[in-house]
Amino acid sequence: MGMHISASLEENIKNFNDILSVKKNFDVIYRGMRIGGKEACMYFIDGFTKDEVMEKLMEFFYSIDEEETPENAHELIHRFVPYIEVDLLKESEKIVTTVLSGTLCLFVDGYDQCIALDCRTYPARAVDEPAKDKVLRGSRDGFVETVVFNTALIRRRIRDPKLSMEMFSVGISSKADIVLCYMDGRVDYKCLDVVRKKLESIQVDSLTMNQESLAECLYPNKWYNPFPKFKFTERPDAAAACVLEGKIAVIIDNSAAAMILPTTFFDVMDQADDYYFPPITGTYLRFSRFIITLMTVLLTPLWLLLMMNPQWIPDGLEFIRVKEVVNVPLIFQLLILEFAIDGMRLAAINTPNMLTTPLSVAAGLVLGEFSVKSGWFNSETMLYMAFVLLANYTQANLELGYALKFMRVIILILTAVLNIYGFLLGILITFGAVVFNKTVAGNGYLYPLLPFSGKELKKIIFRNKVKTDEGSQN
Numbered sequence: 001m002g003m004h005i006s007a008s009l010e011e012n013i014k015n016f017n018d019i020l021s022v023k024k025n026f027d028v029i030y031r032g033m034r035i036g037g038k039e040a041c042m043y044f045i046d047g048f049t050k051d052e053v054m055e056k057l058m059e060f061f062y063s064i065d066e067e068e069t070p071e072n073a074h075e076l077i078h079r080f081v082p083y084i085e086v087d088l089l090k091e092s093e094k095i096v097t098t099v100l101s102g103t104l105c106l107f108v109d110g111y112d113q114c115i116a117l118d119c120r121t122y123p124a125r126a127v128d129e130p131a132k133d134k135v136l137r138g139s140r141d142g143f144v145e146t147v148v149f150n151t152a153l154i155r156r157r158i159r160d161p162k163l164s165m166e167m168f169s170v171g172i173s174s175k176a177d178i179v180l181c182y183m184d185g186r187v188d189y190k191c192l193d194v195v196r197k198k199l200e201s202i203q204v205d206s207l208t209m210n211q212e213s214l215a216e217c218l219y220p221n222k223w224y225n226p227f228p229k230f231k232f233t234e235r236p237d238a239a240a241a242c243v244l245e246g247k248i249a250v251i252i253d254n255s256a257a258a259m260i261l262p263t264t265f266f267d268v269m270d271q272a273d274d275y276y277f278p279p280i281t282g283t284y285l286r287f288s289r290f291i292i293t294l295m296t297v298l299l300t301p302l303w304l305l306l307m308m309n310p311q312w313i314p315d316g317l318e319f320i321r322v323k324e325v326v327n328v329p330l331i332f333q334l335l336i337l338e339f340a341i342d343g344m345r346l347a348a349i350n351t352p353n354m355l356t357t358p359l360s361v362a363a364g365l366v367l368g369e370f371s372v373k374s375g376w377f378n379s380e381t382m383l384y385m386a387f388v389l390l391a392n393y394t395q396a397n398l399e400l401g402y403a404l405k406f407m408r409v410i411i412l413i414l415t416a417v418l419n420i421y422g423f424l425l426g427i428l429i430t431f432g433a434v435v436f437n438k439t440v441a442g443n444g445y446l447y448p449l450l451p452f453s454g455k456e457l458k459k460i461i462f463r464n465k466v467k468t469d470e471g472s473q474n
Contacts, residue, residue, distance in 0.1 A: 004090045009039050009109035016043060016107075019096055028099075035061045035076070036069030040108040048102030053119040057083065073113040085118035097175050122146045127153070130234035130256075133396060137276035139237045147177050147253040153236035154181055158243065162186075168199045170214070174206035177253040178214070181239075186246040191262050191441035195248060198440075210255035219440050226406050227437050227445070228399035231260040231268050238272045262439035264447050266460045268397050269293070274463050282463030289394060296391040297404050297430065300334055300384050301411040305423050308415070320380070327375045331416035337377070337385040338409055341392075407433065 005012050013030075017023070020043065022030045027046040034040065040061070060080050070076040077086050089095050089105070095114050099105050102120035127149065130142035143150045151165050162184040169175045178199060182192060198218050207213040211232060219229045233239050239249045239258040247267075250259040260267065269289060274282040306313050307322060307330055322330070371377045388408075395401045411426030418425065437445035448456035458464075 003092055005092055005095065005107070005112065005114060007110055007112040009041065009107055012107045013041055015092070016096070019092070020099065033058070033061060035080075035108055036064040037066035038069055038109045040106060042104055042106045043099050044104040045099065045102050048120040048122070049104055050119050050121050053083065054104070057081070057117065057119070073108065073111040073115050076108065076111075077115055081115070081117070083117055083119065087116040087118070088113045089116050090114070097169070101175070101177075124149060133233060133235045133238070133272065135235075135273050135276055138272060139235070141236060142234045143236060143239075143251075143256045143258060145254050145256050147179055147251055150236070150251050150258065151179055151181065154240050154243065154249070157237060157240040158183075163243070166196075170199060170202050170217075171204055171206045174208075176207045176210075179251040181243055181249040181251060181258075183243055183246065186244070187248060188246060188262070188441065191439075191443075192248060194441050195250070195261060207252065210252050211250075211257060211259050214250070214252060215259065225433055225437050226399070226403035227265065227434060228268055228397060228403065229263060229437070229440055231263040231397065232257045233260060234258075235272055241275070242267075262441045262443060264439060264443075265434060265437075265445055266448075268400050269395075271396055277463075279463045279465050283461075286461065286463060292391050292394050293404065296388055296395075297408050297411070298427075300388060300408065301415050301423060301426065303380075303384055304330055304334065304412060305415050305420065308419060322378050322380050324378050325375075326378060328377070329416075330378075330381060331412060333377050333381045334385065334412055335409070337381065338405070338412075341385070341389050403433075 005015075017030065020028045022028050022043075029044050029046050030041060031044075032039070032041045060082060064080055068079075070079060073088055077088070089098060090113055095105055095116075098116050102122070104117045104119055106115040106117065108115070122145075124144050124146045127141045127144055129140040133142070141153065143153065155163065155165075160183070164180075164182055164184055166180040168178045168180070170178050180192070180195065180199075195218070202214075202217045204213070204217055207217075211230075215230050216223075231242075233242075234257045236258075239260065242260045243249050248261040250261060252259070269286075271285075271289070274285050277285070303320065306317075306320065310321065313320065328336075372379050372382060392401050392405070395404070407426070407430040410429060411423060414422030414426040414429075416422070435446060435450060439445060444450050447453070448460065
């Protein structure tokens with residue numbers, strides 16, 4: 001597999017028919033022909049090639065007279081191949097990977113090089129707005145599962161020669177195409193070198209789950225820390241903005257999202273809508289998101305703590321007391337509802353579209369009125385968990401949402417067991433999980449808060465105006 005091909009067409013056909021299992025695989029096509037005075041053959045995968053291009057190439061090949069037959073592959077592609085994307089290959093392993101990637105490979109008797117014609121086309125869906133990363137304003141296009149389409153969407157937004165796209169191949173069996181997208185002069189070269197070395201050293205059979213498989217290969221340590229080390233976006237405008245800020249966008253073939261590196265906690269919290277509104281509105285949205293995120297973690301544990309210590313309830317908040325009889329301990333009510341929320345989410349994902357309305361009605365009745373009347377849950381518990389459920393959807397990043405959920409459950413359990421000390425210990429564990437988390441380059445997860453940078457922190461908190469070349473603000 002690692003050897004060079006032979007100049008004998010018969011020997012090449014024998015070898016590649018065996019390697020590619022042409023007789024067994026119906027979609028591996030072998031096509032013999034004659035080019036001038038030489039015998040030739042080509043290999044390609046059915047469904048990947050453009051028929052119109054192949055017909056045009058065949059016309060040129062058949063039109064070559066024996067007297068005009070080129071002496072070598074280099075002369076052939078310069079005189080008789082009217083196609084742009086052409087390469088010459090010698091190594092058998094590279095040729096096999098190229099064929100299985102969808103590229104047409106042509107062998108000519110007497111030539112010790114294979115001619116690779118990239119006339120492939122991948123099945124692809126339309127470039128529609130992502131279902132998850134929606135915005136009220138802005139672009140309505142999104143990444144698809146074809147890597148060249150995704151890189152083109154970024155190129156369309158950044159027309160600068162300093163924009164670099166480096167291709168890597170990862171996976172012994174899958175040989176998945178991975179592109180590192182970054183801006184020369186703006187990227188953190190230390191982080192770039194770390195990512196490059198990790199990509200080159202990955203020893204895995206296949207990236208079965210695309211970005212998640214790659215993420216686990218890039219960051220194999222501290223799997224027990226649930227806070228996300230990477231940011232994923234399905235929006236090319238968001239990916240382009242991150243690249244212009246000096247970050248690295250990792251684009252994987254067969255994946256409709258880009259991975260952004262390095263990622264801090266504040267990067268994960270950032271959303272595209274902040275930039276499609278005026279600065280004051282964008283700043284308000286950011287403040288709202290931070291406050292709601294904090295309440296998502298602390299609201300139910302704090303309420304449980306006050307119910308365990310009713311003497312601590314201020315006079316103006318007496319109404320938060322549970323008024324009905326508590327048949328099931330409050331901690332168990334909260335934990336059951338935590339799991340019930342995930343059950344509803346899984347049910348919604350796996351329910352056909354025509355049944356979503358009956359599912360919503362049934363869930364509302366069972367987890368709402370009936371559950372309270374049956375005595376299993378108190379109305380106050382349902383109210384606070386309903387807020388938590390809605391607050392989770394204000395966070396676009398699913399990994400961060402689940403990380404906050406895990407921290408909330410830990411604080412709830414510790415509060416129920418150790419009272420105020422458990423509540424404080426849970427907050428300490430949550431803070432430690434965030435502080436001691438690291439980016440893929442080993443930098444601080446809370447930067448620019450820790451280590452502190454006032455200038456960068458201001459950019460995180462406030463949505464700044466766009467600056468002109470002269471430095472004045474519009």
